[in-house]
Amino acid sequence: GAVVSQHPSRVICKSGTSVKIECRSLDFQATTMFWYRQFPKQSLMLMATSNEGSKATYEQGVEKDKFLINHASLTLSTLTVTSAHPEDSSFYICSASSRGGTEAFFGQGTRLTVV
Amino acid sequence: SQQGEEDPQALSIQEGENATMNCSYKTSINNLQWYRQNSGRGLVHLILIRSNEREKHSGRLRVTLDTSKKSSSLLITASRAADTASYFCATEGTGGFKTIFGAGTRLFVKA
Numbered sequence: 531g532a533v534v535s536q537h538p539s540r541v542i543c544k545s546g547t548s549v550k551i552e553c554r555s556l557d558f559q560a561t562t563m564f565w566y567r568q569f570p571k572q573s574l575m576l577m578a579t580s581n582e583g584s585k586a587t588y589e590q591g592v593e594k595d596k597f598l599i600n601h602a603s604l605t606l607s608t609l610t611v612t613s614a615h616p617e618d619s620s621f622y623i624c625s626a627s628s629r630g631g632t633e634a635f636f637g638q639g640t641r642l643t644v645v
Numbered sequence: 646s647q648q649g650e651e652d653p654q655a656l657s658i659q660e661g662e663n664a665t666m667n668c669s670y671k672t673s674i675n676n677l678q679w680y681r682q683n684s685g686r687g688l689v690h691l692i693l694i695r696s697n698e699r700e701k702h703s704g705r706l707r708v709t710l711d712t713s714k715k716s717s718s719l720l721i722t723a724s725r726a727a728d729t730a731s732y733f734c735a736t737e738g739t740g741g742f743k744t745i746f747g748a749g750t751r752l753f754v755k756a
Contacts, residue, residue, distance in 0.1 A: 564743065576743065634744050636687065636690070638686070639688075
């Protein structure tokens with residue numbers, strides 16, 4: 531299957547700072563990328579959908595000003611958690627699909643801990 | 646809720662036994678996928694079944710799909726301790742590639 535790389539795999543930051551997570555499609559052009567959040571012992575919750583070159587579409591209840599998503603190229607999308615707080619500590623996973631593709635491929639996730 | 650429902654939420658079995666997990670969803674789908682996740686790590690894609698398929702096999706895995714009941718099941722035969730993980734179903738709706746995950750089943754296989 532196609533490869534999606536997510537970086538960093540783990541990050542610890544201080545409360546109030548911002549953290550950027552990258553999601554790259556290594557061997558295909560990702561016209562659409564998705565960002566998910568997973569709290570301990572819970573399922574993955576879709577946060578937003580981003581299409582290359584346009585604004586992301588956020589799911590209900592997700593603050594777009596807090597979770598900034600940029601999908602400036604066909605191989606890279608970034609999620610920036612702004613002014614992070616301990617309650618933002620979570621596992622964040624991206625997935626990517628190509629135009630005309632029938633599957634989305636997942637990155638390995640980023641564990642964010644805000645102290 | 647955007648999530649589908651999975652049952653059981655947790656399942657504990659002995660090595661060698663079969664494990665069956667069920668998933669129900671709410672909307673029309675293009676496909677349904679099953680994933681495994683070990684201890685909060687990344688997802689491992691197990692199998693994809695399309696809406697026009699009813700059953701699919703991959704090694705010790707057997708997946709069924711009943712679109713009339715909007716449900717799917719994952720059967721793991723001859724389970725091993727290494728199968729201990731959380732299992733999620735995920736559906737891709739007909740409106741796009743948005744993949745929505747079920748609540749998951751935590752499987753514990755005792756050696």
